[in-house]
Amino acid sequence: MTFADRITRSPRPFDPDRGRDTLDHVPWASGPVAELLQGTGGCSPYLQGLMAKEGAWLETALDDPEAALRTELDGLDWQDGALASTLRQAKRRTALLTGLADLAGVWPLEQVTGALSDLADRACTAALTAAVAQEVKRGKLPGVDAEALEDAGGMVVLAMGKMGAHELNYSSDVDLICLFDETRFDPDTFFEVRQGFVRATRKMCALLGDQTGDGYVFRTDLRLRPDPAVTPVCLAMEAAERYYESLGRTWERAAYIKARPCAGDIAAGDRFLETLTPFVWRKHLDFAAIEDAHAMRLRIREHKGLGGPITLPGHNVKLGRGGIREIEFFTQTRQIIAGGRDPGLRLRGTVPAMRALIDRGWVPEDTGETLIRHYRAHREVEHRVQMIQDAQTHDLPGSDEGFDRLAALMGCEVDALKTDLRDRLEEVHSLTEDFFAPSCGDADAPELPKSEEITARWPRYAALRSGRAVEIFKRLKPEILRRLGQTAKPEEALVAFDGFLEGLPAGVQLFSPFEANPQLIDLLVDIVGTSPDLAKYLSRNAGVFDAVIGGDFFAPWPGVAALTEELSTLLEREEDYERQLDATRRWGKEWYFRIGVHLLRGLMDGAEAGAAYADLAQATLAGLLPVVKAEFAAKHGPAPGRGAVVLGMGSLGAGRLTARSDLDVIVIYDPDGVESSEGRKPLTARVYYARLTQALITAMTAPMAEGRLYEMDMRLRPSGNQGPVATSWDAFRTYQREAAWTWEHLALTRARVVAGPEDLACDVSDFRTDLLSAPRDRDAVLRDVAQMRTRIAAAKGGGGAWDPKVGPGRMQDIELVAQAGALIAPSAPSRTEDGLAAAADTGWLTEAEAAQLAETHALCAAVQTALRLMRDGPMTPEDMGAGGRALLQRLTATDSIATLEDRLVRMTREAARIIDAALPDPEEAP
Secondary structure, three states: OOHHHHHHHOOOOOOOOOOOOOHHHOOOOHHHHHHHHHHOOOOOHHHHHHHHHHHHHHHHHOOOHHHHHHHHHHOOOOOOOOHHHHHHHHHHHHHHHHHHHHHHOOOOHHHHHHHHHHHHHHHHHHHHHHHHHHHHHOOOOOOOOHHHHHHHHHEEEEEOHHHHOOOOOOOOOEEEEEEEOHHHOOHHHHHHHHHHHHHHHHHHHHHHHOOEOOEOOOOEEOOOOOOOOOOOOEEEHHHHHHHHHHHOOHHHHHHOOOOEEEEEOHHHHHHHHHHOHHHHOOOOOOOHHHHHHHHHHHHHHHHHOOOOOOOOOOOEOOOOOOOHHHHHHHHHHHHHHHHOOOHHHOOOOHHHHHHHHHHOOOOOHHHHHHHHHHHHHHHHHHHHHHHHHOOOOOEOOOOHHHHHHHHHHHOOOHHHHHHHHHHHHHHHHHHHHHHHHHHOOOOOOOOOOOHHHHHHOHHHOHHHOOHHHHHHHHHHHHHHHHHHHOOOOHHHHHHHHHHHHHOOOOOHHHHHHHHHOOHHHHHHHHHHHHOHHHHHHHHHOOOHHHHHOOOOOOOOOOOHHHHHHHHHHHHHOOOOHHHHHHHHHHHHHHHHHHHHHHHHOOOOOHHHHHHHHHHHHHHHHHHHHHHHHHHHHHHHOOOOOOEEEEEEEHHHHHOOOOOOOOEEEEEEEEOOOOOEOOOOOOOEHHHHHHHHHHHHHHHHHOOEOOEOOOOEEOOOOOOHHHOOOEEEHHHHHHHHHHOOOHHHHHHHOOOEEEEOOHHHHHHHHHHHHHHHHOOOOHHHHHHHHHHHHHHHHHHHOOOOOOOOOOOOOOHHHHHHHHHHHHHHOOOOOOOHHHHHHHHHHOOOOOHHHHHHHHHHHHHHHHHHHHHHHHOOOOOOHHHOHHHHHHHHHHHHOOOOHHHHHHHHHHHHHHHHHHHHHHOOOOOOOO
16 A cells, blocks of 8 residues: 555544654555545645645655755755755755655654754754854954854754653644853953854844745744843843842743753753753752642643633644643643652653653653543644644644544544543543642632542551551541641641641651640641641651650740741751752751741730741841852952941841731942952952842742741832942942931831941941931921822722721821831831831820820721731631631730721721821922
């Protein structure tokens, strides 16, 4: 039977696993091939067009198609004067030969996608080298000469997505990230070099993607680079590293699973990917990635309008329900969860990765093999859809005629094709949705399972694999379930406990203390029934129970000095910088957990917990700053001059934070006349401290294996976001004396130094006191405060009934009055209650009014402390459950939620009345 007969005259069953033949076994000739393309009823105008242009070449290529393709790729020479045409010819020939082999079923999926991906690699290499050579010839790349073109002068192209995994389809665009190794160049030429590589990147993309009379090679997409809306198309590797360290998101981690250098300086690309290993692959099991991936799926569905049920006409076989992306997300998410601990899971290809997950027990074999079959089948359908018109589409036909054409290319009957497609899409959706949906409450997900369904899976958890663990837990289980059943929302509490149990690597060490210390069950139930955040932390860090039973967990709060000393001692034992950052995160989370438990158990009231959270933040900054400085100095030399201090602002400066607070800080440095550092890579003082500050921010905020420490807010520095991240001592003083607005002095009333060298800290503190204690025009200050209050109200609104922070007479409003009192008083206190007392001392407020505002602020702060311990975002008592409501009543000393609500409304109204009366009309002229 001829080649054409095999495909067009005898419809064959849809078999995604075919492709075991080789082209040598098929008696091809130009006649039967032409007959094939005509016999399908013109189903692929794209391939017919390629035949018309490359039919003569095809006659010779059929004898040895693999060799013919190698010859085409070897012919891609960057010095070719007609490179654009040569690239497009290679694309036509590769697409034609690959398409025919695909239609004939003699090449499996991997060989088809591999041939297209190999072409993309070689095309990128030729186009990049030619583009860089043009810049070198024009003298626009200082430090790069003709001998460096072999590795593109230090520039590398990373293939992402399907190209990175050697999984390109016929009409894929190619996702690329372009970087250059800035260490190869003189720092003084950095901007010129970057501009040269940016131009080279654009020329490379034009060579590949521009539509000419010969067509195009590959459309290029550069939007996977860091922050593409504001960054150049080619980035320095150091800049990219800093981005991923500080701002990288879960989807970017997933994207880098498939990343590989494909053109340019391959060695530099490999080194860059090695530096991203801690970002992509976390040390511990990362189950939070499930929720992130599912949220991403939902956003894609919503953005693309693909959230409806599966209906075949027009269904997107890539992004729609049950499509290719579902299988890719399923695979990549499980890789992210476990790949940090098992390097064997760090594979780029979807099918090899799924097989590795099956082999290691992360995916049941029947589920994994089913998804592999459906993935291969979906990819073949995708290829046929694109083969029709060379269109970058993944939508199934919208008409009967379109399905007839697709069925002809698939070699099967239309009804059989539709039945097969629907069955596969439905099964993929069912298998993947069951994995993602329970973690994030998707509106389309089933309701929470019954308790029997949850407890039935417990024996499969790692914590219950040993006989001893099963024996102990069997005795504990009835009491745990009884106490969970007593919470306000038993099923919700049970789900949280299930997550805790699933996260345990082993059970004996935990369950044995439970038997010996039954109060731990009470504590666990208390946490699960009151604070979802603490329960989530506990499920991933069960080892903190060691501290609970260690003897000093319930001891009085040690204070900031003892905390700083403890952290410093801990960090001295860790030599590696990354381990120091992770150790800081573990240490901080354990103390954070301790504060939360003390608050839940009544060992701290709201004010004490707020002070403890502030102590913990200050100790973290004070302990970590020397480590960051030492790491930075290893490359750039010791800090020039007297060093830098961290000035805590806002709630940190006032000494009261919540479980959710970010940190408002200003970094002030004193070069003391020293112009630059002395090190392997010296920097001017200004640049040195700016980068040191950025390194500190990264150390605090980077989402590492142990999570992140705090969010940092630098907007209170002089000039706000427009100015440098670090401010010199001289500039800070000059600005505060001569240019600062009243609101900036108001902010400074809550400032205090929280980290840095003592001598500079004393100077900053003394300057703050002198500045704020200077005589002021009280009426002018109060007019400015009134106007600022009006602007805040316009920007943030009136807040909700249970928002203790925003709105008239609430925390933010009262704190503004306290800052005004501190500014017009001679003593410049930083705490809210002291600022209110100062306002009374000056005669601006009466003592009764100051006391009323202080009492109202304390009530609102207690509510804020309780709400932020439970979770972020707006909350009402109905959201809390019995445990949360009990905590709220205890911290506010009220006997019921109704009493608390009445008291909150009454006191904030009175506070608002006092403030309205104390401040002038903001519209009044001075």
